[in-house]
Amino acid sequence: MNTQWKKTFAFIFSGQIFSILTSAMVQFSIIWHLTATTGSAAVLMLAGLAGFLPQAVLGPFIGVWLDRWNRKLTMIAADSAIALTSLILGAYYLWGEPSLWIVYAILLIRSAASSFHSPSFQAAIPLIAPEDQLTRVAGWNQLIFSASSVLGPALGIAVYSATSLGTVLLLDVAGALIANVMLLFVQIRQPKPESVEIPSFRKEFMLGWWAFLSQKPIVTVTVAMAVFSVVFMPLAMLFPLMTLSHFGRGGYSASLIEAVFGIGMILGGALLSVLASRWKDTTYMSVSLVVIGLTCVLSGMVGREAFLAFTVLSFLMGAAAPLFNGPYMAMIQKSYEPELLGRVLSFVTSIGLLSSPIGLALAGPVAGRFGVPFWFFWSGIVVVLIGVFVFVRFAGKGTDEQPASK
Template identity: 40%
Template sequence: MNNWKKVFTIIWTGQFFSILTSSVVNFAIILWLTFETKSAETLAFATIAALLPQALLGIFSGVFIDRWSRKLTMIFSDSFIALCTLLLAILFYFDQVEVWQIYLLLALRSVGSAFHMPAMQASIPLLAPESQLLRIAGINQMIQSACSIAGPALGALAITMLDMTYVLMLDVIGAAIACTSLLFVKIPNPEPSENAGEQNILQDLREAQREVYSHKSMPLLLTLSILATFFIMPVSVLFPLMTLNHFSGDAYQMSLIEAIWGVGALLGGVALSARQYKINKIVLINLMYIVLGTGFMLSGLLPPSGFIWFAVLTAIEGVTGSIYYASFTAVIQTKIAPAILGRVFSIYMSISMLPSMLGLMSTGFIADHVGITNTFVIGGFVVLIIGVISFCIPSLLQVGKLTVGENTRNI
C-alpha cells in the first residue's frame, strides 16, 4: 500500500473521464426524450429503466463480485456499458431509434452498473491504508460532484453541436479510457473465506449477513441509513418543483439550484480530501443527518419570497450530503471484511435505490396531496430525528471509533 497515491491517481483519471462522459450522455438522452416526447411520464420511465435492474440485481451481484477478480469485473462491466451505448449510437446513426429501445438499453447499462460500482467500492480497502479511507471517499465524492456539475452543461452543449450518434460515442471513449487505466494497476483480490467455492448464492448472502451482524450496531447503522434515504430521496426529487411552484422560478433558477447542490457536494468532498481527519465517523454521520434535516425543514418553511435563502440552504445540504455519504462509505469499508465487502455494498445500494424509484413514481401524488413544502418539512424532521436518536445509542457511536490501526499507522 506504500504507493497507494500513484495507484489511485491512475484509477481516478480513468474513472473521471468515464463518469464525466456518462453524465454528459445521460443528460443528452434526457434532453432528447424531452424534445421528442414532451412527456414527464416518458422521463420517469426512462429513469426507472436506468435504476430498476441495478436495484434488483444488486441483491445478488455482490456474490459474484466477491468470487471474481474485481479488476476484471470493473473492466468487463465498463465494456458492457460501452457496448450498450455503442448499439444505441448505431440506432441513432441509421435513424431507427425508438423510445422503447432507449428504455431497453438504459436497463442494460444499469446491469453493468450493478457490478461496476460495488466492485470499485469493495476494492478501495485493498489498495489504501485504513486511515485514508475517509479521505479517499471524499475524493470520490469530489469527482462525482464535479462530473454532476459539468455533465449537464456539456451534455446540453453537445446535443446542440453534434448529432446524437457522436454524443453517445463520447461515453464509449470514456469507458475505453477507464478500462485502459485499470490495466496499468494491480488490484489484489481479498483472501477468500473458508467456504469459498463450496457455497451457493443464498449461503454466500447468509455469510454476508453474519459478517454484518458480527459487528455490534452495524445492522442498525445500515437500517437508519436506508430509512433516512427513504425520506431524503422524495424530497430531492421535488427540488425543481419547489423552485418552480413555491418560489415562482424559471428554468434558469431550476438549473441554478441543481448546480448549487453540486457545488456544495464538491466542496464537501474537497473538505474531506484535503487532509486526514481523526474523528468518530458515526458522530460525523449523525451531525450530517441533523444539519441536512434542519436544512430541509427550513426550506419548507420559507415564504415564496425566500428563494435566495433556499439557494443558501441548498448549498449547505449539498455539503452535508457529500460528507454523510463519504463517511458512511468509509465506515463500511473499515469494518467489513474485504472478502465480503462486495456483497454488503451491492445489497445496500440495491435496497437504498428502491426509495429513489418510489419518490420518482410518487412525485405527482406527493406534490398534489401532501404539498411540496410540507414534504420538505416532514422529510427533514424525520432525518433530523434519526440524527438525534443515533446520538443516544452508545453502541452505534462505538462503530465509528478509530481503530488501533488508524491511530498508529504511519502514512
C-alpha cells in the first residue's frame, strides 16, 4: 500500500505536468499579449473577471455533481473542454487578431471547465493517499505547479515571441491530450454516493453546505482566505503591468519575474514536503501570509530603478505561497469524509473566487489612478494583518482542530 499510492501519484503527476505547464504558458502569454497591446489595467481586470467569475458562480452547485460522478472521468472531460477552447482561440490568433470580447468569452468557457477539473482532482487525492500523508502530497502538488510557473512564462514568451499566441494555445491542446492519456491508466476508487438516501439536488447541496459550516476552523481560515483573495488575487494580473509601466521593461523581464516567483514556489513546496507535520497547518499558513504581506509592502515601495530588488521580493513571495496553499488544502482534506469532499472543495473554491472579482473591480480603477505600486503596498498591509489574525486565532492549540466525524 505504501509503495502503490506513491506510484499512482507519480503516474498522475507525470501526465498532469504537461497540461499544467502548457496552461501556464497560455495564461502568461494571454496576460502579456493584453498588457503589451492595450497597456490597460481595466482590460487586464476584465480578463481576470472572465477567468474567475464562472468558477465562483458555478462552484457550489458543481460540487454536488462531483460527489456523484466518476472523478477521473470528470477530470478528463474538463481538461478536454479546456483544450477545445485553446484550439478555437488558437485558430483565431493564427488567422488574425480576435476582438477582446471573443477573448473574454473563451476565458469564460475555460473558467467554467476549470471549475470541474480542480475540485475533482483535489477530491480524488484522499481516495489515493493515506490521511497522514496529505500535507506531504500537497507539497508535491505545489512543486508541480511551481515548476510549471517557472518554465511556463519563459517557454510561453519564447514561443510567443518566435511565432504567435496562436501557437502557444495549440500547444495547450497537446498538453491536455498527454495528461488525459496518462489518467486513463490510473485506478481511482469512488466513494459510496449518498444519492440513494438523499436523492434531491437541493438536499445534497445543503448537506455539503452544512458539512462545510460544521468545521469551525475551516470556516475561520476560509473567511481569512476570502479577504486575502480580495487584495492579493489582482496582483496576478498586475505583475506584468508593474514590469511594463513602473520599471519600463519588456516581455522577457516580465517572464523573469514569473520565473523567479515560480522558483521560490518550488523551494517553498520542497520545504513543505520536508517539514510536513513539524508544525500545525495553521502555523504554516500564518507565516506564509506575513511573509507575502511584507514582500508586497516592500514591492510597493521600490523605485523605478530597483528592478533587481523587485525580483528578489518576488522570489520570497513565491517561496511563501506553498506554505499557505498546501496546508490549507490538506486541512480541508483531513476534515471531511470523501463522499462530501467534492462539495466542500467547491464551496471553498467558490468563496475565494467570488472574493477575487471584488478585488479585480477595485484594483482596476485604483491602479489606473494611483499606480500599480500603490495596490502592492496596501494589499501587503492587509495580508500581514490577516496572517497575524490566523496566528492569534489558533495560538495555544496543540494540534489543528479535527472533525467530529472522524
